[in-house]
Amino acid sequence: MAVDDFVMTIDDEEVVETQDEDTAPQTKRKRGDEELNPAFTFNVGSVMTHGNSVWDFTAAKDMMKKSDQGDIDEIIARKRKARAQAMVKKVMDVESDGEGVKDMDEEDEFYSANSGSDEGEEQENEDEDDDEEVIASDDEDLAVDGFGGGAASDDEEPDGEDAEEKEAMSDSGDGDEDEEDDEVDGAMSDDQSEESEEETELEKERKRAYFAPEDDQPTETHESFASMNLSRPILKGLAHVGFIQPTAIQAKTIPLALLGKDICGGAVTGSGKTAAFIVPILERLLYRPRSTAATRVLILCPTRELAIQVHSVAVKLASFTDMTFCLCVGGLSLKVQEQELKQRPDAVIATPGRLIDHIRNSSGFSTDHIEILVMDEADRMLEDGFADELGEIIKNTPKSRQTMLFSATMTDNVDSLIRMSLNRPVRLMIDKVSQASSKLVQEFVRIRQHREPDRPAVLLALVTKTFKKRTIIFFRSKAAAHQMKILFGLCGLNAAELHGNLTQEQRLDALEKFRDGNVDFLLATDLASRGLDIKGIETVINFNMPQQFAQYLHRVGRTARAGRNGRSVTLVGEADRKLLKLAVKSSPSSQIKHRLVPADLIGKFRAKVDDLTEDVKAVLQEEKEERALRQAEMEVKKSENMMEHQDEIFSRPARTWFQSEKDKKKAAKAADPSKPARDKMSGLSRAKRRRLESLKDIDAETQATQSKAIRSAKKSSLPAKLNATKNSDLVNAGLKHIREKMEKAKKRNKFKNVGFKMDLADSGKSGAVGLASKVNKQKKVSGKQGKQGKKGNKVKGRARR
Numbered sequence: 001m002a003v004d005d006f007v008m009t010i011d012d013e014e015v016v017e018t019q020d021e022d023t024a025p026q027t028k029r030k031r032g033d034e035e036l037n038p039a040f041t042f043n044v045g046s047v048m049t050h051g052n053s054v055w056d057f058t059a060a061k062d063m064m065k066k067s068d069q070g071d072i073d074e075i076i077a078r079k080r081k082a083r084a085q086a087m088v089k090k091v092m093d094v095e096s097d098g099e100g101v102k103d104m105d106e107e108d109e110f111y112s113a114n115s116g117s118d119e120g121e122e123q124e125n126e127d128e129d130d131d132e133e134v135i136a137s138d139d140e141d142l143a144v145d146g147f148g149g150g151a152a153s154d155d156e157e158p159d160g161e162d163a164e165e166k167e168a169m170s171d172s173g174d175g176d177e178d179e180e181d182d183e184v185d186g187a188m189s190d191d192q193s194e195e196s197e198e199e200t201e202l203e204k205e206r207k208r209a210y211f212a213p214e215d216d217q218p219t220e221t222h223e224s225f226a227s228m229n230l231s232r233p234i235l236k237g238l239a240h241v242g243f244i245q246p247t248a249i250q251a252k253t254i255p256l257a258l259l260g261k262d263i264c265g266g267a268v269t270g271s272g273k274t275a276a277f278i279v280p281i282l283e284r285l286l287y288r289p290r291s292t293a294a295t296r297v298l299i300l301c302p303t304r305e306l307a308i309q310v311h312s313v314a315v316k317l318a319s320f321t322d323m324t325f326c327l328c329v330g331g332l333s334l335k336v337q338e339q340e341l342k343q344r345p346d347a348v349i350a351t352p353g354r355l356i357d358h359i360r361n362s363s364g365f366s367t368d369h370i371e372i373l374v375m376d377e378a379d380r381m382l383e384d385g386f387a388d389e390l391g392e393i394i395k396n397t398p399k400s401r402q403t404m405l406f407s408a409t410m411t412d413n414v415d416s417l418i419r420m421s422l423n424r425p426v427r428l429m430i431d432k433v434s435q436a437s438s439k440l441v442q443e444f445v446r447i448r449q450h451r452e453p454d455r456p457a458v459l460l461a462l463v464t465k466t467f468k469k470r471t472i473i474f475f476r477s478k479a480a481a482h483q484m485k486i487l488f489g490l491c492g493l494n495a496a497e498l499h500g501n502l503t504q505e506q507r508l509d510a511l512e513k514f515r516d517g518n519v520d521f522l523l524a525t526d527l528a529s530r531g532l533d534i535k536g537i538e539t540v541i542n543f544n545m546p547q548q549f550a551q552y553l554h555r556v557g558r559t560a561r562a563g564r565n566g567r568s569v570t571l572v573g574e575a576d577r578k579l580l581k582l583a584v585k586s587s588p589s590s591q592i593k594h595r596l597v598p599a600d601l602i603g604k605f606r607a608k609v610d611d612l613t614e615d616v617k618a619v620l621q622e623e624k625e626e627r628a629l630r631q632a633e634m635e636v637k638k639s640e641n642m643m644e645h646q647d648e649i650f651s652r653p654a655r656t657w658f659q660s661e662k663d664k665k666k667a668a669k670a671a672d673p674s675k676p677a678r679d680k681m682s683g684l685s686r687a688k689r690r691r692l693e694s695l696k697d698i699d700a701e702t703q704a705t706q707s708k709a710i711r712s713a714k715k716s717s718l719p720a721k722l723n724a725t726k727n728s729d730l731v732n733a734g735l736k737h738i739r740e741k742m743e744k745a746k747k748r749n750k751f752k753n754v755g756f757k758m759d760l761a762d763s764g765k766s767g768a769v770g771l772a773s774k775v776n777k778q779k780k781v782s783g784k785q786g787k788q789g790k791k792g793n794k795v796k797g798r799a800r801r
């Protein structure tokens, strides 16, 4: 492979030295302080003395159910151990044969280099020297290759080459998440293509008519919060979190928001938009009538983690007031949220799906008294995935409310905004739309078409040699992030993963580990791309270029926040050139760099990746089997619970659900307009309808998880596969355990009152299937016995979707 296959770095040596230096982190922190942009208005010093973060997970943890989700790190550790043992054995065999010793030594070196041993350190230092050499010879390569920043000229760029579909975002369980499909293709968003075109006169005219005139905005400038006429408790709250001077967006937003104006606010990532809307909200709430408790403020965020962060910031800023807040996000206890909502907290911070659930199903909660509605990351919320949910929420809030929208990539497209029914909003665009932080250095690594399979090797080279800590790495899919987590683990790299295939507990745990420096890398999907404020992230790596430029800006905006320095490294394929061009155009050339990963280094890591491929597969398989067992066990528990408490469960009013996008599409497809749909439940009593509806939900969920478990159990018991014996033993042991539990339950006569349909699985087959048939038989028996509900039982679980 030629060196120019991976083009790199016109890094000035100082920067690379900083990145590679393992020496005293204190020195580095000090240097970071000195490098703060003098033009930036933050009082960074005071923020830094405040501690690790303005926000934490306290509220979310209080609402979290603990569950056993298995531990991928344990499986990886087992695999590493097995590998190390196999290697030792091989070395011993080879030594006794007296051949091939050289190769084994090399392999040993790699594993020790990544496990932090003394030899490893030596190895790392050697490799740093390699890097320096590459940098010195780099400029020449760039000139030859002509790739990247300045070189990606229009001439080279066949237009329309990258026409792909808009990024597909799928709903998670609660329909409130910024989740991504496992396979997504993407293209430039409409907004991006518009960017290059001149705004038409008509559009300008529409904007003039839609937004409040610019001269309506106060001209007064505020150097400090103290000059903003804020009340004492609010000023104390600001001082408490170390905010003394307002940032530009805060200085502009707060006075206008206090006047009750609708606002569309945009400012670069990390510029303090959260406090820009929270401070005026708190100030206004201080003067709320105390005689009647009501929820007056609603803040919507596209992801759970972001809502948790905003909630935490609000609580901290309101430390010296009596205001109450409720966090309503998916993945956390509905019951706790219901209880809190009953108390009518002053402000609710929510993800849309969970909020709609509460509007529909939580008695005593309503949005009738909402006076202020805020949408954080508003451009994301206005996208298709959230549009209907938003419509539903807006329909449920009073028209007289004040509405504020914020994002680093805030749209001022009138058509998008119209559905928010804003009242002559003020447009506050602090920075040029679609630009990255001025403290961010953006690097690009070229991946040629035929080198696409080398992406993992390039990434391993980057994180092993240069970006060794405080690095967040973005992937397009959950599966890719997860596989890389395994590969990192097998290489001894300390990483946590964050994506929608994890439980909420696992997601927060990953964030916490990364925030506290217990892991060096966070492997994430776009779930983590917007809004998250984790102090001290040094580098953002894009394993793939995201599909939209806005998404790119949000991802790289996780670093270089609040006036600090940061670096992004993006692996750019041939299809990503358009976005690369946008990135280059939108930032000064001093912020754009090329990074070369030397071909021999990539070769070395490619060999490692190839070598570990089978192990990655084996870990995935083992994980799948363990999950299947856990699910089967969970289903049994759930069924026991349902049987024990059925009367009480069915006496409750059924929850109603807001259709997800997927449901809607399905329904539209299935609907035949010439034939009115037959209502299977017509003519039934209300109680019967409810009961049937609940059963439908339970059946669908039970069958889905159970058939997954069965498929997996069946697969594992197939003979003649690698690890077959061990894995099927594992599954059988698990199933035996479940069977024993079922037997015990039978003995306790728990199935006596089964009076509803609860198919665990098809009957007459082995493993989990046999278990299912036992349950079915039992059901028939108990059906004959008739219905003798146990009344007054304490309910442990509820039928929820």
Ligand SMILES: Nc1ncnc2c1ncn2[C@@H]1O[C@H](COP(=O)(O)OP(=O)(O)OP(=O)(O)O)[C@@H](O)[C@H]1O
Residues within 6 Å of the ligand: 042, 043, 044, 047, 054, 242, 243, 244, 245, 246, 247, 250, 267, 268, 269, 270, 271, 272, 273, 274, 275, 407, 408, 530, 531, 532, 533, 557, 561, 562
């Ligand atoms: N007035 C201030 N003085 C000092 N630090 C501040 C001030 N306002 C905000 N910060 C800090 O700046 C950082 C970024 O703030 P915030 O998360 O609100 O940015 P943002 O503009 O919402 O970013 P994003 O677009 O990524 O969501 C936070 O760590 C916050 O604590």
